[in-house]
Amino acid sequence: MDKNYYGWGLPVDISAHGSQIDQLIIILHLAMAALFIGWSVFLVYTLIRFRARSGHEAVHETRHFKAPTFVEVLVALFEFFLLAAFATPIWLSVRQEFPPDDKALHVRVVAQQFAWNIHYPGEDGIFGRTDPRWMGSANPLGLDGSDPAAKDDITTVNQLHVPVDTPVIVRLSSKDVIHSFTIPVMRVKQDAIPGESIPLWFEAKKTGEFEIACAQLCGIGHYRMRGFFTVDSKEKFGEWLKAEAPQ
């Protein structure tokens, strides 16, 4: 795991939509810093200038500022500008504008107490039927042996490989409690809620090995639900898929 992916600031960004999120975060923090420093300077100046000392009397009359209403309106407008121009477009694209099915890699990720089960459809592109009744330590996804579509499915634990520059559509669900599938470097985070199969999509722009984490408290093993997110070139991904395919 190369060290310079992570530091004290934002982690490296290898996601298609990541730069937009980082841009929003940076703009916000610059504005916040400006506001905070501006107000703090004013506060300190006021405290010094109007400190109690002999020969200095407080002034009863209060109305000598018209500026603040202007500042407040400005701040409000700036917030709504951010919301409309930045936040909403990113949010809608991440949550609604999915890539076309045929161009994307489809993967199922099923969280469980304390591991990520990854399920690829295999050659036929169809996910085999799964059922809670068959779920066990040998068959964590509960694949139905009798279903022909399940024959070629590929299942791994904590190992999510994706090809670079290819949109990936993940169907996220959970077997037991609420988990939260997050890949910090991809700026991806989505709660895995039992009883729901939640779609999310992303596209990796750089190859390498990164980490998956669980962001929602899911029990005493919550902290050790670490998964590996490996972005391969298209060829290497094909090879990996073949290697993992059931013989």
Place this chain on the structure above:
Amino acid sequence: MSGHLSEEAVKQHVRIYRRVFLALGALTVLTVAVSYFHFSVAVAVAVALFIAVTKGSLVAAYFMHLKTERKIVWGILAMTFFFFVFLLTAPSLHHR
């Protein structure tokens, strides 16, 4: 409604209470009767709620004296109802 009511005022009240009681009884029977007809879900819900709201407002207006209650009580109830609507509908609209 202050505690002290004149003789005449109470007689008038009692007459109202008796009439409201009969109305509530009738509406109860009505709403049960309606349930035996197999309307579509939407119609059944609408009718049942309409009757329930009518009965509720009768109880509130006459038995709880809301008809003659002061502004401050109405204010609190109106505000509560506004938040009640959010509480009632938001969870069901989660996926919208």
Place this chain on the structure above:
Amino acid sequence: MSESASSIRYINRPHPVTGVTNAKLGIWCFLASEVMLFGALFSTYLLLRTGSASWPHGPATLNVPLATLNTLVLIFSSVTMVMSWASLATGNFRKYRLYLGLTALMGCVFLVVKGFEYGHKFEHHHFPAASTFYAIYFTLTGLHGLHVIGGIAVNLYFLFRGRVLWQRDPERLTNRIECAGLYWHFVDLVWIFLFPILYLL
């Protein structure tokens, strides 16, 4: 009660501006919070029903005639409650005790009928865990039942302890009975909405 500096005002006399006594404003605030309590449960009902594939039809699973009787019982107890207040307002302490006793009795009848209904359900192993329908049915009617028990307890307290306060300060007892009445009518109001939603739809 002397109006000296250190005694609390507007216990009996309504506040000149708001026009209500302390207790009345207090009970209405409490009922507002109860609206939100049952609101959350109705919100749960709405979500569970709209979210589930199949939801049992009320009349097919629950005993509607028995519940209809219960509704009438509760409505009648609302009437006797307000009559007990009206009797007090005209100074007729005897009629007040009669009506208040009737109200408490009707409350008990409601609970007994409810007991039969629950017993019948338990016999057929329809426990709360059976389905989300039975879960919300038992929780809603159960919490409502607890409120009925609370109301009966308050009414019984006034039935037996009312005379002491009646001698000392009749107006204060009248106000208290009005507040107890407001609570009781609210409990009846909740049932008026509960009945069609659970039993008829």
Place this chain on the structure above:
Amino acid sequence: MSGHADPGLPFWRKYIFSTDHKVIGVQYAVTGLLFLLFGFGLATLIRWQLAYPGQPLPLIGGWFAESQMLGGIMLPEFYYQLGAMHGTIMVFLGVVPLAVGGFGNFVLPLQIGAPDMAFPKLNLMSYWLYFIGGVIMFASFFVPGGAAQSGWTSYPPLSVIASDGQTWWLIGMAFLINSSLLGSVNFIVTIVQLRADGLSFGRLPFFVWAQFVTAFLLLLAFPPLEAAAVLQLMDRLAHTSFFMPSGLVINDAVVNISGGGNAVLWQHLFWFLAHPEVYVLVLPAMGIVAEVIACNTRKPLYSYKGLVLSAVFIGFMSFIVWAHHMFLTNMGTVMSTFFQVTTMIISIPSVVILTVLVLSLWGGAIRFNTPMLFAIAFLPMFGMGGLTGLPLGLAASDIHLHDTYYVIGHFHYVVAPGTIFALFAGIYHWFPKVTGRRMSETLGKIHFVPSFILMNCIFFPMLMQGLAGVLRRMYDPLQYAHAQAAQPLNVFASAAAWLLALAQIPFILNFFGSLFWGRKTGENPWEATTLEWAAPSPPPHGNFLEAPHVYRGPYEYSPPQAKSGFWPQHVKDPR
């Protein structure tokens, strides 16, 4: 002095089961402070595990049971108990009882010129329900399986399958909720009905307005959580499936329940309370800061109407923003857009209040006594808390920052150097009124300076960790590469946290010492204008010798008419 409870009561009726709002206020405040200290202790343990994961706790490691610390090394179960109970205790047993129960009960009736709360017996019941709730929460640590460990938010299905401590948590919460509920009824009726003659709503001190809005938040927001607690108790004890969807498989076994429930329903009902709750935490603090600033700048607040309208608007809006805690629960885009807009809107009144409080300093003759230091420090710290709320309020940036230490830094900035500093200001400000003695200024400043610096040394690094994506509620931060990179920040913040614990010793000494050795003071040591300073210190039962009449607004400092530099509300003619 006639009154509803003559002073000749036996000791236990006068001080333990008293119906006097001042005794109950002190009981709330002291119990609240003790729970704050206890909750802070839990936090120092959490900080140890975050700074030195898996290493035995020095000195006191052996004191803990085997189920909590094996050979001095903290177990994950205990870490998650500490996390859940730290949150619960600080919010529900510490800050709210101190801010609403303590300050509200003691100061409010005095500030409106009333002899007591409207319903004294109800007030007594409120405190003891709170006390029982506190005992249940404290005892839940010793239940087999330990205390609640699913976070202070207790999300199902995890909370439904958790150990017995969760049931104790729910029952404890039911007591606390009923206590706050009855308390809020008492507050609303007292403020509306028992104001002194001449004290119109336009002349109420802002502290009273803040408590008034807070009371409505408690009144209407708590019951849904009580209903949710009932539902979760049914799920846990009666095996219903309100929050348990179908097809759950736990430990490789299909869960034998009906299913059909919805896990997100709890989040809706919980956050429906929890967001108004965070405004319940900050509004009384704003009230205290406004009082202390007005009194110590010796001039009226910049815009009393602006403050009041903003507080009321915050109260109203706080009911329709709750789902910004739930952007990642597969919420629809219409809903999430709505809640982003309401979250932006609610940030405006907070900015207005902060602006008004800062501008109130302009043109004053500022006295830098201890309460004023804490009140001034509240302003930038609450500013930081508010600002860091923006990236969390926008769903897009929330994707990266949700459930990270950015969230922890955000709300701690509002609650710790924000609300708790304001509560310290309140303690130093009203201690003379409660006890008739002043707290020492030097000890006060020794308490303020390190606390102010250390608070920032703890919570600012959390914001940086949050940006780095470090996730919250992680027993062992060294498991993840992105967290290892930010680990030095953990060590630094933990050291600051332990030093902050030391920095509270001057306050504790000052608080208890001044009860006996503090300089005696008269009715009005700060020369303030509001009504509580018209009563003797400490005020007798029934508060005022004769009912005060109010002639003007609350902050008539340095008026041209009054030579003495301030014109109290109850004084008809200053000359």
